[in-house]
Amino acid sequence: MMALALSSRRHVTRLQSTGALLGGVLFGLAISLALLLAQGIAITAVFAEFVGFVFLSDAGLASVAVEATPLVLAGLAGAVALKVRFWNIGIEGQLWLGAIGATGVALYDAGPEGMRLALMAAAAMAAGAAWIAIPALLRIRLGVNEIIATLLLNYVAFLLVQHLVFGAWKDPQQNFPYTAGFDAPVEQLARLGWGKTHAGLLIALAAVALVWLLTERSRLGAYMRAVGASPEVARATGVPVLLTVVAAVALSGALAGLAGFSVAAGEEHRLTQHLGLGYGFSGILIAFLGRFRALGVLVAGVLVAGLYVAGKSLQQFYQLPAALIELIQAIILFSVVGADFFARYRIHRG
Amino acid sequence: MTNALELAAISKAFDGRVALDRADFAARWGEVHALLGENGAGKSTLMTIACGLYAPDSGDLVIDGSQRSLAGPAEATALGVGMVHQHFKLVPEFTVLENVALTCGRRYRGQATLRRALTETAEKVGLPVAAGARVRDLSVAERQRVEIVRTVMLGVRILILDEPTAVLTDREAETLLAMVRGLAADGTCVILITHKLHEVKAHADRVTVMRAGRTVARGLDAATLDVPELARLMVGETLVPPAARPRPPGATAFAAEGLRVRRADGTTAVIGLGFSIGAGEIYGLAGVGGNGQTELVQAIAGVMPVEAGRLSLGDADITHAAPAGRRKLGLRVIPADRHRLALAADLDVADNLALTGLASGRYGPALWASRPAMRRAAAAAIADFDVRGAAPDTPVRLLSGGNAQKLVLARELDDGCRLIVAHSPTRGLDVRACVAVHAALIRARDAGAAILLISEDLDEIMALSGRIGVIAGGRITAEFSPPFFRPAIGEAMVGHAPAAPREEAPEPHVGVRVAAGGRP
Numbered sequence: 001m002m003a004l005a006l007s008s009r010r011h012v013t014r015l016q017s018t019g020a021l022l023g024g025v026l027f028g029l030a031i032s033l034a035l036l037l038a039q040g041i042a043i044t045a046v047f048a049e050f051v052g053f054v055f056l057s058d059a060g061l062a063s064v065a066v067e068a069t070p071l072v073l074a075g076l077a078g079a080v081a082l083k084v085r086f087w088n089i090g091i092e093g094q095l096w097l098g099a100i101g102a103t104g105v106a107l108y109d110a111g112p113e114g115m116r117l118a119l120m121a122a123a124a125m126a127a128g129a130a131w132i133a134i135p136a137l138l139r140i141r142l143g144v145n146e147i148i149a150t151l152l153l154n155y156v157a158f159l160l161v162q163h164l165v166f167g168a169w170k171d172p173q174q175n176f177p178y179t180a181g182f183d184a185p186v187e188q189l190a191r192l193g194w195g196k197t198h199a200g201l202l203i204a205l206a207a208v209a210l211v212w213l214l215t216e217r218s219r220l221g222a223y224m225r226a227v228g229a230s231p232e233v234a235r236a237t238g239v240p241v242l243l244t245v246v247a248a249v250a251l252s253g254a255l256a257g258l259a260g261f262s263v264a265a266g267e268e269h270r271l272t273q274h275l276g277l278g279y280g281f282s283g284i285l286i287a288f289l290g291r292f293r294a295l296g297v298l299v300a301g302v303l304v305a306g307l308y309v310a311g312k313s314l315q316q317f318y319q320l321p322a323a324l325i326e327l328i329q330a331i332i333l334f335s336v337v338g339a340d341f342f343a344r345y346r347i348h349r350g
Numbered sequence: 351m352t353n354a355l356e357l358a359a360i361s362k363a364f365d366g367r368v369a370l371d372r373a374d375f376a377a378r379w380g381e382v383h384a385l386l387g388e389n390g391a392g393k394s395t396l397m398t399i400a401c402g403l404y405a406p407d408s409g410d411l412v413i414d415g416s417q418r419s420l421a422g423p424a425e426a427t428a429l430g431v432g433m434v435h436q437h438f439k440l441v442p443e444f445t446v447l448e449n450v451a452l453t454c455g456r457r458y459r460g461q462a463t464l465r466r467a468l469t470e471t472a473e474k475v476g477l478p479v480a481a482g483a484r485v486r487d488l489s490v491a492e493r494q495r496v497e498i499v500r501t502v503m504l505g506v507r508i509l510i511l512d513e514p515t516a517v518l519t520d521r522e523a524e525t526l527l528a529m530v531r532g533l534a535a536d537g538t539c540v541i542l543i544t545h546k547l548h549e550v551k552a553h554a555d556r557v558t559v560m561r562a563g564r565t566v567a568r569g570l571d572a573a574t575l576d577v578p579e580l581a582r583l584m585v586g587e588t589l590v591p592p593a594a595r596p597r598p599p600g601a602t603a604f605a606a607e608g609l610r611v612r613r614a615d616g617t618t619a620v621i622g623l624g625f626s627i628g629a630g631e632i633y634g635l636a637g638v639g640g641n642g643q644t645e646l647v648q649a650i651a652g653v654m655p656v657e658a659g660r661l662s663l664g665d666a667d668i669t670h671a672a673p674a675g676r677r678k679l680g681l682r683v684i685p686a687d688r689h690r691l692a693l694a695a696d697l698d699v700a701d702n703l704a705l706t707g708l709a710s711g712r713y714g715p716a717l718w719a720s721r722p723a724m725r726r727a728a729a730a731a732i733a734d735f736d737v738r739g740a741a742p743d744t745p746v747r748l749l750s751g752g753n754a755q756k757l758v759l760a761r762e763l764d765d766g767c768r769l770i771v772a773h774s775p776t777r778g779l780d781v782r783a784c785v786a787v788h789a790a791l792i793r794a795r796d797a798g799a800a801i802l803l804i805s806e807d808l809d810e811i812m813a814l815s816g817r818i819g820v821i822a823g824g825r826i827t828a829e830f831s832p833p834f835f836r837p838a839i840g841e842a843m844v845g846h847a848p849a850a851p852r853e854e855a856p857e858p859h860v861g862v863r864v865a866a867g868g869r870p
């Protein structure tokens with residue numbers, strides 16, 4: 001009989017950790033490829049879509065950039081919260097609230113026109129932060145598990161949007177469940193002249209730079225690392241733990257809200273029924289793939305956006321179910337998380 | 351005579367860091383063999399190779415005359431080699447018997463058989479254990495007994511004990527070492543990993559000394575060595591502990607009055623405790639572990655609430671102040687459990703050192719935290735405090751106990767310190783690190799800081815303190831002034847109060863202080 005034994009590694013090197021990450025991604029992609037092949041898609045078609053169109057054609061790259069904009073913001077939202085051990089599963093809800101906040105400013109023409117977009121963005125961030133404040137307060141004051149609270153608030157946010165687009169905010173000119181369109185150009189993010197890319201892309205890039213500065217070069221970032229590594233040590237050494245957690249969590253909600261603003265003001269130009277669906281889950285995946293670091297999130301966001309774009313065209317041309325793309329994302333997340341195990345433990349006979 | 355255990359030219363590296371460099375070791379049947387060395391000298395690593403936890407990169411392992419290559423601890427056990435680690439591998443929620451069943455369940459089938467075997471082995475070895483007690487309710491010494499008895503039950507004939515007395519009081523250590531002698535008399539080969547020189551001298555037959563991953567002296571007769579010579583072998587040079595010259599203390603810098611602290615489970619840990627420390631004074635608090643020391647430290651540090659009483663630092667009332675506020679007033683803490691209260695294991699050296707100084711703006715103005723400044727400060731601290739095996743970006747997890755402790759000192763003993771609470775600051779440290787810690791504390795004292803030194807090591811307390819209080823059952827039960835008389839303090843520690851007037855049946859909130867003074 002051959003028995004296998006596990007022993008944990010004293011120290012996981014960067015090489016082992018990167019290897020596990022890449023191995024996990026490749027393993028997930030291989031299973032996904034098998035799934036696609038099982039759907040009757042020729043392997044050449046898969047590669048033509050994923051590599052040829054998505055990453056080698058100008059139009060494809062532009063679509064990836066558009067998709068990546070909210071995904072990177074959502075990924076950052078997941079990453080900053082996880083840095084202080086706060087599991088924000090409610091990115092999607094905060095994104096919905098961000099879209100509601102931006103739409104409210106646009107619909108009621110609040111503030112001067114020159115300030116309108118900035119106000120919409122501010123309202124979106126405030127709404128996202130306010131939405132995460134509920135589970136944050138519940139955890140800090142009452143010890144309620146934030147995973148459950150943030151997750152359930154996603155449904156509340158979704159239904160709130162449905163309530164608005166079917167009710168009070170429904171476009172009076174149309175019979176569809178969406179709001180009236182935002183006025184061009186004061187309420188819409190400017191196009192960059194490359195495919196459908198818009199100024200939201202610059203906002204997302206600026207957010208990456210800001211989060212990098214904040215986490216790697218600021219006092220708050222050092223406190224966040226300490227709280228993430230050991231809340232007890234942080235408290236005993238005089239780190240303002242509560243303030244640090246509140247700041248990181250509020251930032252997480254604000255970033256998710258900003259993603260909602262970007263989709264509403266940059267792509268849809270109105271609040272629609274399905275505008276935010278799926279971003280929350282992708283945000284968590286991207287945070288994990290990017291190892292909770294700003295630059296990692298940027299890279300992972302672009303890769304997941306590529307997956308989205310390829311998936312959409314596979315959907316159109318090969319009548320694949322939309323769920324398949326979500327399935328592929330889930331497979332990749334599982335294999336990446338699973339692969340970490342192989343970095344942390346050594347398997348040997350014994 | 352065949353050797354029981356022989357390790358020849360063993361080398362082992364972890365991630366390129368050499369832990370063992372052609373180390374040799376040989377122990378005979380029926381002897382107590384001490385393996386002596388500084389922290390990080392490779393003693394534990396060498397022995398974990400002998401018991402199959404690590405495979406050597408090169409070298410030979412010979413057990414009872416046959417060369418072996420072990421696939422795991424189970425194989426080592428089958429060959430009669432067992433190790434009791436420094437960190438016990440017991441499940442706190444299980445009873446003693448259930449914990450024994452985890453490792454010995456296959457050898458002794460059936461609960462009745464197992465229970466009988468446990469009782470018999472415990473009696474034979476001379477370490478009684480309560481089979482039905484939950485491990486979480488046991489003291490450290492009792493847990494250690496369970497570990498040893500459990501290992502002996504596996505039929506182990508080569509017993510390796512890793513720093514067994516590090517967590518024990520004098521009296522408990524004596525009992526343990528007597529038991530060890532008994533096992534050796536029955537033919538067992540006992541290997542005692544230690545850095546306590548007097549233990550080697552008093553209890554070992556032979557001694558092997560390691561330094562920096564190599565064997566520097568092999569199988570010396572312990573009887574022919576004297577302690578200074580052992581120290582010289584171990585650290586490569588003779589170290590003289592700093593003499594603590596007594597000084598008249600200044601004005602009261604810290605005072606605790608009628609302090610009462612409750613544990614999370616509702617029991618009272620500190621009951622009406624009171625004492626004060628002058629500026630430039632070291633106040634030693636002696637006592638058997640578990641008498642409220644940990645809770646007292648946490649209450650002073652501000653991580654455990656004070657139920658009643660008052661803590662004052664200088665003129666400020668800090669009874670209910672936040673940890674950050676206390677630090678600002680000059681409180682510094684060197685806790686016994688550094689990985690729970692002082693160092694974040696997953697962060698690097700620079701981050702850990704910077705934690706307490708960020709708010710002062712030392713690493714950049716406003717909200718900035720300059721990594722280069724943090725790295726520079728860390729490099730300077732590493733050099734000043736002689737932290738070995740560390741660079742600014744080394745995760746603290748990778749440092750040995752002594753070096754991690756030096757990091758804590760480097761951070762806590764800064765210019766702004768006015769009260770230092772040091773809880774077992776040299777526990778688990780080797781001679782050289784101990785000397786460094788003591789010297790640092792004396793420097794801080796001479797610079798005018800008040801120091802509360804809490805330790806179970808009476809020698810340490812007596813060498814450093816200006817006054818000594820004894821804590822028992824959450825109270826200060828006696829207070830001594832120099833010259834200190836060791837047996838009197840020892841007696842007070844274990845509850846046999848000295849023959850001095852003592853208030854009867856103290857009210858829970860009243861601090862009982864008996865000045866027993868120094869007896870000749």
